[in-house]
Amino acid sequence: MTATEQIVPFLPCHASDIEIRQAVRQLMLDFPLDYWNSCEEGKRFPEEFFKAFSAAGWLGMIIPEAYGGGGGTLQQQAAVLQEVAGAGGALDACTAVHTPMLWLPTLLKFGTPAQKEQYLPRVPSGELYVTFGVTEPDAGTDTTHIATRAVPTDSGWRITGQKIWNSGALRGNKIMLLARTTPRSEKSRGLGMSLFLLDLDDPRIRISPIPKFTRNAVASCEVFLDDVEVASDRLIGEPDRGFYHLLASLNGERLLLASEAIGIGRWAVQVSSQYGRDRVVFDRPIGMNQAIQHPIARAYVELMAASELVQTAIRSYESEQTGPSIGGLVNAAKVAATNAAFAAANAAMQTFGGYSFAREYGIARVWSEARLQQIAPVSNELALSQIAEKLLRLPRSY
Numbered sequence: 001m002t003a004t005e006q007i008v009p010f011l012p013c014h015a016s017d018i019e020i021r022q023a024v025r026q027l028m029l030d031f032p033l034d035y036w037n038s039c040e041e042g043k044r045f046p047e048e049f050f051k052a053f054s055a056a057g058w059l060g061m062i063i064p065e066a067y068g069g070g071g072g073t074l075q076q077q078a079a080v081l082q083e084v085a086g087a088g089g090a091l092d093a094c095t096a097v098h099t100p101m102l103w104l105p106t107l108l109k110f111g112t113p114a115q116k117e118q119y120l121p122r123v124p125s126g127e128l129y130v131t132f133g134v135t136e137p138d139a140g141t142d143t144t145h146i147a148t149r150a151v152p153t154d155s156g157w158r159i160t161g162q163k164i165w166n167s168g169a170l171r172g173n174k175i176m177l178l179a180r181t182t183p184r185s186e187k188s189r190g191l192g193m194s195l196f197l198l199d200l201d202d203p204r205i206r207i208s209p210i211p212k213f214t215r216n217a218v219a220s221c222e223v224f225l226d227d228v229e230v231a232s233d234r235l236i237g238e239p240d241r242g243f244y245h246l247l248a249s250l251n252g253e254r255l256l257l258a259s260e261a262i263g264i265g266r267w268a269v270q271v272s273s274q275y276g277r278d279r280v281v282f283d284r285p286i287g288m289n290q291a292i293q294h295p296i297a298r299a300y301v302e303l304m305a306a307s308e309l310v311q312t313a314i315r316s317y318e319s320e321q322t323g324p325s326i327g328g329l330v331n332a333a334k335v336a337a338t339n340a341a342f343a344a345a346n347a348a349m350q351t352f353g354g355y356s357f358a359r360e361y362g363i364a365r366v367w368s369e370a371r372l373q374q375i376a377p378v379s380n381e382l383a384l385s386q387i388a389e390k391l392l393r394l395p396r397s398y
């Protein structure tokens with residue numbers, strides 16, 4: 001399939017993004033399905049793709065031009081990642097490149113001028129690869145229960161604790177980490193946590209990859225911190241307000257992942273439609289059967305609707321809308337997009353029948369990555385609970 005053939009009038013997107021989308025589709029032709037299947041099977045970081053993506057300028061696209069970036073928007077970034085996912089790269093590809101971009105909104109909003117000067121120019125080339133350290137063994141969905149602690153010292157902070165599921169820790173060189181700096185209070189659960197930027201090669205940090213079921217091109221790791229000393233300039237933003245600073249990145253992360261989900265679903269619909277036309281059983285293409293057609297068509301409809309919602313949520317986010325309603329809208333986009341993507345991937349599993357289990361087609365890989373998106377970075381249950389509370393004013397349930 002050529003880059004032009006892939007450009008079908010498929011899902012709602014901004015006309016202004018078409019050029020960017022075409023450029024990404026062109027780049028992705030060098031990274032066909034075999035490439036992603038082999039990264040997954042070999043548990044191998046896609047270095048070649050990462051270099052090509054960075055050389056094309058996409059890695060630093062939302063960094064202001066003054067710091068050597070592309071000065072682009074989240075909408076454009078979401079379009080780029082959707083095309084990466086939609087070319088069959090799915091999460092194996094997207095996670096490799098979105099990880100070092102996710103912390104940027106927090107740094108841009110809350111970093112000091114010196115921190116921005118020091119870190120931002122090193123992102124577009126891939127030299128600086130920052131991972132996200134929030135989740136802990138006893139604090140996943142409920143972040144406020146993190147036990148990693150940072151205590152002040154004469155020259156900075158001493159940090160001790162453990163993070164889990166840190167994606168990219170084997171490849172990255174820094175971790176943006178959330179630690180408790182003041183004991184948790186039931187009255188203000190989000191207060192008392194701070195954000196730090198740590199070097200992953202610190203001798204007091206130990207990294208251990210978690211053997212996992214899917215998305216193996218990027219390892220997710222346990223990270224153990226044993227009295228790690230950092231200077232005071234490694235604190236990002238105000239002490240005790242790190243959780244709130246993180247939200248600048250988390251809403252953006254959800255929107256980017258929602259956009260990736262649309263790409264994943266689009267790929268699944270596309271390959272299912274093709275296979276439905278080509279595969280002949282009982283002397284006719286299987287796509288003639290409504291039992292095959294309807295799940296694909298239904299997923300396509302859901303993806304079209306979700307895509308509109310993702311665009312709306314991105315517009316609101318970019319117009320600096322704040323308050324509970326933006327969180328609700330972002331979560332709605334995330335839930336709609338990931339559910340639609342999983343429905344599409346599930347339809348692909350059934351359409352390909354036994355061949356969905358043959359690695360060569362990549363169906364089961366994409367299906368399991370679509371399933372992952374319903375759980376991480378935020379589970380769809382928690383997203384719904386937040387919508388219920390903030391948008392529908394139901395009693396808080398979490």
Ligand SMILES: Cc1cc2nc3c(=O)[nH]c(=O)nc-3n(C[C@H](O)[C@H](O)[C@H](O)COP(=O)(O)OP(=O)(O)OC[C@H]3O[C@@H](n4cnc5c(N)ncnc54)[C@H](O)[C@@H]3O)c2cc1C
Nearest residue numbers: 132133134135140141165166167220376377379381382398
């Ligand atoms: C492959 C992978 C990569 C990841 N990468 C990172 C990373 O780079 N950095 C990072 O910090 N984290 C990362 N995570 C962690 C991820 O964000 C968490 O797994 C996720 O937030 C869910 O947390 P948990 O697994 O601890 O689930 P738990 O909090 O244990 O919850 C288990 C289940 O119970 C449900 N549940 C819990 N409470 C409620 C409630 N009140 N109402 C309804 N349902 C509820 C949840 O929705 C979930 O389905 C990653 C996870 C995976 C699997």
